[in-house]
Amino acid sequence: MAFSEFEQKRYEKIIGTYIESRRPKPSLRKKLDISYRISGQSIEIFEIRPDWKDPSIVNEHPIxxxxxxxxxQCWKIYWMRADLKWYSYEPNTHVKTLDEFIHILDSDEYGCFWG
Incomplete structure (x- = not known):
């Protein structure tokens, strides 16, 4: 079941603000950018870059x-490993608010999200 319209707008504002704070300078965004999508009950953050062989092809890499x-009533946190599967993020497998998720994502204590 998808978020209500009110929830969707609220989450878009929270995540959108965070993404804007992490995006590279406008001059670099054709080579590297980040974005998000909301699908069902999930919010996915991903990196956008052109293919190294063919820059006309744009690839998304999940973060x-x-x-x-x-x-x-909690948010489960996942990260993508090299095998391209989502795994629960240890030691914080879930949090109560989206703001807590952003805090964990931003601090990236174990280098799982931003490297």
Missing amino acids: AKSTYIKTS
Whole structure:
């Protein structure tokens, strides 16, 4: 089940503000940028870069994902490993708010998200 319209706008504002703070300078955005998408109960943050062989092809590389679990009223945090599968982020597998997710993502204590 997708977020309500009110929730969607609220989450777009929170994540959008964070993404804007992390984006590279406008002069670099054709070579490297970051963005997000909201799909169902999940928010995915990804990197955007042109293909190294053919710059006309744009690739997205997932960075992080958080999924809202309505029954437990928490956000589960995931990171993508080299095998291109999502894994729960240890030691913080879930948080109560989207702001807590952003704090964990931004601090990246274990180098799972930003390297």
